[in-house]
Amino acid sequence: MDNQKTAHAPMEFVIEKKRELAGAIKIEGIDANGIYQLLAVPQDNAMGDYCLPCFKFAGQFKKSPMEIAKEIAESFNKNNGGLACAEAVSGYVNFKYDKFSLANETLNKVFKEGGDFGSIGIGGGRTVIIDYSSINIAKPFHIGHLSTTVIGGALYRIYKKAGFNAFGINHLGDWGTQFGKLISAFKMWGDRVALEKRGVDYLTELYVKFHAEAKINPSLNDDARKYFKQLEDGEAYATNLFNEFKEITLEKVKEIYTKLDISFDSYNGEAFYNDKMQPVLNELEEKGLLKLSEGAKVVDLDAFGMPPCLLVKEDGATLYATRDLSAVFYRKNSYNFYKCLYVVAYQQNLHFKQFFKVVELMGKDWAKDLVHVPFGMVSLESGAMSTREGNVVKLTDVLEQSVSKAYEIIKEKNAGLKDKERVAKEVGVGAVVFFALSNNRIKDIVFSYDKVLNFDGETAPYVQYTNARASSVLRKLPKAVLDNLSAPITKGEFEGINNKESDLLISLIDRFPSVINEVLEKYEPSILTRHLIDIAKAFNKFYYEHRIINAEEAFIKPRAKMAYAVNTVLTEGLRLIGIASPKEM
Numbered sequence: 001m002d003n004q005k006t007a008h009a010p011m012e013f014v015i016e017k018k019r020e021l022a023g024a025i026k027i028e029g030i031d032a033n034g035i036y037q038l039l040a041v042p043q044d045n046a047m048g049d050y051c052l053p054c055f056k057f058a059g060q061f062k063k064s065p066m067e068i069a070k071e072i073a074e075s076f077n078k079n080n081g082g083l084a085c086a087e088a089v090s091g092y093v094n095f096k097y098d099k100f101s102l103a104n105e106t107l108n109k110v111f112k113e114g115g116d117f118g119s120i121g122i123g124g125g126r127t128v129i130i131d132y133s134s135i136n137i138a139k140p141f142h143i144g145h146l147s148t149t150v151i152g153g154a155l156y157r158i159y160k161k162a163g164f165n166a167f168g169i170n171h172l173g174d175w176g177t178q179f180g181k182l183i184s185a186f187k188m189w190g191d192r193v194a195l196e197k198r199g200v201d202y203l204t205e206l207y208v209k210f211h212a213e214a215k216i217n218p219s220l221n222d223d224a225r226k227y228f229k230q231l232e233d234g235e236a237y238a239t240n241l242f243n244e245f246k247e248i249t250l251e252k253v254k255e256i257y258t259k260l261d262i263s264f265d266s267y268n269g270e271a272f273y274n275d276k277m278q279p280v281l282n283e284l285e286e287k288g289l290l291k292l293s294e295g296a297k298v299v300d301l302d303a304f305g306m307p308p309c310l311l312v313k314e315d316g317a318t319l320y321a322t323r324d325l326s327a328v329f330y331r332k333n334s335y336n337f338y339k340c341l342y343v344v345a346y347q348q349n350l351h352f353k354q355f356f357k358v359v360e361l362m363g364k365d366w367a368k369d370l371v372h373v374p375f376g377m378v379s380l381e382s383g384a385m386s387t388r389e390g391n392v393v394k395l396t397d398v399l400e401q402s403v404s405k406a407y408e409i410i411k412e413k414n415a416g417l418k419d420k421e422r423v424a425k426e427v428g429v430g431a432v433v434f435f436a437l438s439n440n441r442i443k444d445i446v447f448s449y450d451k452v453l454n455f456d457g458e459t460a461p462y463v464q465y466t467n468a469r470a471s472s473v474l475r476k477l478p479k480a481v482l483d484n485l486s487a488p489i490t491k492g493e494f495e496g497i498n499n500k501e502s503d504l505l506i507s508l509i510d511r512f513p514s515v516i517n518e519v520l521e522k523y524e525p526s527i528l529t530r531h532l533i534d535i536a537k538a539f540n541k542f543y544y545e546h547r548i549i550n551a552e553e554a555f556i557k558p559r560a561k562m563a564y565a566v567n568t569v570l571t572e573g574l575r576l577i578g579i580a581s582p583k584e585m
């Protein structure tokens, strides 16, 4: 976290225990923020709630990490006012909270804050733009768009939760010579009935047909250029037809967004910048950054080990980069963003490096606030996904399949369940979303229905099922217990959760706000999905080892409070990644 962020954080919202701990650890030459970054979670929960590795300090203090750890632990224990207890172990300082206080504090906080637990308030209302999903008009929404859509959607919700003004932009791919081809093809062979019936699929066919025919008859390309020019000049025929294609595409894609609970604040895409590029090009010219190269206008990036950034072609046509460049100026001027994120596949790494560098060369200090959030490829178990015609795996089909498979599983597991269809939708869609968010985003991933729908795996159904179990426990509790859930736990009651299963669970729940913070620092929603899996696993262990409803009288309340906290945190965590929490399944 940078200083700016900390300065904006309204203190009453800063509820992260990790930050409080970092502030209480005093080490010469390193501030609380630096310590916060270094604090880690021990492998084994029994070692402590947090640990601080001291190896880095060895050079600075000219002492062994062991000695340093010992000194830090001693001074912490003298001065921390009972916050936690420190112990030096082989170059680490382990910090342990008092178990009784931690249990009470954590469980009561979750009870009081409910779904707001983890709303860390670090955003202070600052605007973060998230450019995600950003689909292409007249192209099918295939499984390759899954990651940008759900990673962007998760970041969007999590930024909002942390007090930022998240602003989602679908930077539509709605400009390019291909649309001249499409219009030309429609003019020649277009069939209205087919268009209305088969929408984007039909447009894809037309496009493919155009390519095949143009191979035989290259003059078709002139026709396409003519229509593209008309489109650029805003002439009625081409524009109206294009707008129709656009609407057809958006209508289909919005069905998917509804299923995935995804929304945008703007659909300004490439075409929106048609009339906004010249001022930026002028500024580049004035700053002497635009070079002529074989008739084209480029920004030379040789000094930075990159190929030149091509902005205007010899024929005067602008490019993807020209539009991204004018878009970012428009965004800065209109929204004055604190950060602007681009959730786009790693294949475009170079594009973003180049265009960010151009902004920097223009002397804009906010170039540092532009962030490319890359991710890996999704392929199907049955073979790599191809975007070539015929081989496209449409996301709608994947979602539908997943829902129908989920329905079969649910029918078998719980024949008596009411509302099976709704639950199957929540589980089937959730499984696909969770899958795309459960690995480090940069990894290439392989999709399989069996894997994502495995109720015992590290999947959405597993987390949902565990959460439904917690809901069911709460439903079955006597009213007297439920009415008394807000009451603190007494020393005697605490014995009901004074065991290692509870320790781990409490520690995981307590860390939820820090996880929210870490997701945003690393732009990595998988940190949250992994945490939800950890909580679900820990709760299942707890559930098998300790009775709740039939426990001895004094132990019912503390354990019920655990179930309540798990239910609250899992429900909120799933919501943040875009997944529903069925109460029964």
Ligand code: ARG
Binding pocket: 131, 134, 135, 136, 171, 172, 173, 324, 342, 344
């Ligand atoms: N439409 C582009 C594609 O499908 C992604 C656009 C990403 N956003 C951006 N501002 N470049 O590859």
